[in-house]
Amino acid sequence: MSTSDKSPDVIVIGAGPAGYVCAIRLAQLGKKVLVVERERVGGVCLNWGCIPVKALLHAAQTVRDAAEGKRMGLLFQNPEIDLVALYGWKARIVDRLVRGIEYLFKANGVEVMTGSARFVGPEQLAVTGEQEEMLAAQQFVIATGSKPVVLPGMEPDGHAVIDSNHALKLVELPRRLAIIGAGVIGLEFATLFSRLGAKVTVLELEKQILPGTDPELAALLQRLMQREGISFELGVKVSEIVRAPAVAVRYRPGADVTTKTPSADLGVNHRDTESQTNPKSEIQNPKSSVLTPDPGPYHQDTKTPSTDPGAQTPDPDFRSIEVDKVLVAVGRRPMSDELGLEWAGVKAERGFIRVDSGYRTSNERVFAIGDVTSGPLLAHRAMAEGIALAENIAGSGRKWKFKAMPSCVYTDPELATVGLSEPEAKAQGRAVKVARVPLSAVGRSLTLGRGEGLCKLICDAESDKVLGCAVVGPQADSLIAEAAVAVELGLTAEDLGRAVHPHPTMSELLFEAAEAIHGRAIHVANG
Numbered sequence: 001m002s003t004s005d006k007s008p009d010v011i012v013i014g015a016g017p018a019g020y021v022c023a024i025r026l027a028q029l030g031k032k033v034l035v036v037e038r039e040r041v042g043g044v045c046l047n048w049g050c051i052p053v054k055a056l057l058h059a060a061q062t063v064r065d066a067a068e069g070k071r072m073g074l075l076f077q078n079p080e081i082d083l084v085a086l087y088g089w090k091a092r093i094v095d096r097l098v099r100g101i102e103y104l105f106k107a108n109g110v111e112v113m114t115g116s117a118r119f120v121g122p123e124q125l126a127v128t129g130e131q132e133e134m135l136a137a138q139q140f141v142i143a144t145g146s147k148p149v150v151l152p153g154m155e156p157d158g159h160a161v162i163d164s165n166h167a168l169k170l171v172e173l174p175r176r177l178a179i180i181g182a183g184v185i186g187l188e189f190a191t192l193f194s195r196l197g198a199k200v201t202v203l204e205l206e207k208q209i210l211p212g213t214d215p216e217l218a219a220l221l222q223r224l225m226q227r228e229g230i231s232f233e234l235g236v237k238v239s240e241i242v243r244a245p246a247v248a249v250r251y252r253p254g255a256d257v258t259t260k261t262p263s264a265d266l267g268v269n270h271r272d273t274e275s276q277t278n279p280k281s282e283i284q285n286p287k288s289s290v291l292t293p294d295p296g297p298y299h300q301d302t303k304t305p306s307t308d309p310g311a312q313t314p315d316p317d318f319r320s321i322e323v324d325k326v327l328v329a330v331g332r333r334p335m336s337d338e339l340g341l342e343w344a345g346v347k348a349e350r351g352f353i354r355v356d357s358g359y360r361t362s363n364e365r366v367f368a369i370g371d372v373t374s375g376p377l378l379a380h381r382a383m384a385e386g387i388a389l390a391e392n393i394a395g396s397g398r399k400w401k402f403k404a405m406p407s408c409v410y411t412d413p414e415l416a417t418v419g420l421s422e423p424e425a426k427a428q429g430r431a432v433k434v435a436r437v438p439l440s441a442v443g444r445s446l447t448l449g450r451g452e453g454l455c456k457l458i459c460d461a462e463s464d465k466v467l468g469c470a471v472v473g474p475q476a477d478s479l480i481a482e483a484a485v486a487v488e489l490g491l492t493a494e495d496l497g498r499a500v501h502p503h504p505t506m507s508e509l510l511f512e513a514a515e516a517i518h519g520r521a522i523h524v525a526n527g
């Protein structure tokens with residue numbers, strides 16, 4: 001072990017969206033920064049999450065567009081999917097973005113060390129790479145992110161049972177895929193593999209998809225996904241994954257769980273973790289009337305001869321589906337267990353590092369941001385915290401506190417939300433005005449071949465301020481940014497309705513919704 005002669009002002013552990021953004025902004029503000037990263041820079045977002053999944057979803061969208069061409073008088077042959085080439089294309093996008101971050105580190109004078117960091121004292125870090133080095137600094141930023149939750153009996157093996165990382169390394173498409181978890185990750189992979197030709201069944205413990213999301217929008221999205229051929233089994237508890245000789249998922253309906261009261265600071269990914277690991281969520285009522293399963297071609301009932309021992313159990317509620325692979329997407333947990341937090345006096349709760357409003361941990365020289373802290377597991381939250389923390393540490397005087405945290409689900413159509421949902425606002429006892437504008441009200445949606453969906457705007461009845469917005473529709477991810485600005489800056493429906501929105505664009509949805517709040521929308525009948 002050697003003691004490094006490096007003397008950075010700040011050491012950032014982890015080069016995901018939280019860490020790399022924080023490091024660059026610190027360097028811009030004059031700090032000498034060292035980043036320690038054990039894998040490739042870019043973190044989960046670039047290498048295993050946001051970017052590769054969206055690249056593949058875009059390709060899958062092309063398959064759907066080609067199929068839909070028929071309606072427009074454009075006839076294409078059925079596409080042949082070369083999965084290896086497709087994944088190669090995705091890898092090149094990732095590589096390019098990773099190189100971009102490496103370039104930005106260099107351009108900003110940020111030093112990078114490859115290795116795994118752990119605290120060995122309150123202000124001392126050991127980094128294990130090719131050798132072990134001891135590092136010291138004035139301040140430390142923990143930005144080590146998260147990893148998939150592994151449930152007992154459902155451990156991924158990379159073959160029969162996979163997690164989201166494995167799903168991005170497949171060499172062959174599964175013909176039948178079961179996805180456990182109807183959170184963001186589960187639904188995005190459901191969209192992807194269904195488009196690529198797999199028969200997808202999504203199983204979820206709670207009684208709606210995207211637990212915690214406004215049930216009206218979740219139900220709408222579910223209906224549209226079902227129309228695409230994706231099957232859902234909601235309110236069910238998976239009891240076992242059979243790996244051989246045939247892969248099967250065994251489950252029972254009637255999990256006694258109620259959808260949690262939505263909470264503004266928890267993302268759906270995070271809720272997944274809670275719903276699936278919370279022991280209180282065990283089944284107590286095996287005869288729930290909520291489940292109306294659609295026994296698709298891959299469903300077997302208990303009377304079907306099977307090697308599955310559960311099949312011999314005389315339990316009429318027991319179900320089993322045979323598939324080629326099972327993707328477990330039941331949430332993510334913080335990557336904090338190998339950090340030697342106890343040596344640094346840094347406190348954590350269920351693995352999430354506890355921080356104050358300035359991202360300071362229980363050790364005043366150590367800060368934490370991103371997925372490793374409690375809050376929505378989102379790359380843009382991680383990046384925003386990276387900037388805010390750097391500004392705090394460098395004392396730039398610019399205080400950045402955000403209240404609007406948008407969240408996007410890249411299904412087709414997309415679902416994007418920001419601020420309070422209608423049930424959340426009502427649960428807070430607020431008097432609200434709600435506008436609902438169907439997608440068909442704006443011409444642009446029909447030109448995109450997507451006339452179904454909804455924009456919901458929630459405003460305070462007294463002040464007219466925009467409290468929240470949710471959109472199910474194409475380009476919802478971009479559309480929600482305008483609503484995020486409105487929530488963040490406390491704009492009113494009157495403000496939104498005064499701004500001219502370009503035509504024909506999906507942004508007109510927000511204009512119509514703002515006007516509908518005052519009963520003067522043009523393209524929908526005012527209620």
Ligand SMILES: Cc1cc2nc3c(=O)[nH]c(=O)nc-3n(C[C@H](O)[C@H](O)[C@H](O)COP(=O)(O)OP(=O)(O)OC[C@H]3O[C@@H](n4cnc5c(N)ncnc54)[C@H](O)[C@@H]3O)c2cc1C
Binds near residue numbers: 053118145371377379
């Ligand atoms: C399939 C999938 C799709 C997603 N899609 C989206 C999306 O569309 N939009 C969105 O906003 N979010 C999305 N997310 C979530 C997003 O990826 C995360 O919220 C984001 O990456 C968190 O950033 P982070 O910097 O906190 O952590 P991470 O990105 O996890 O980065 C942490 C880094 O720390 C490194 N590290 C960990 N421990 C150590 C150690 N001891 N020493 C050195 N280095 C260490 C890791 O190698 C990693 O590079 C998705 C996630 C997944 C899994």
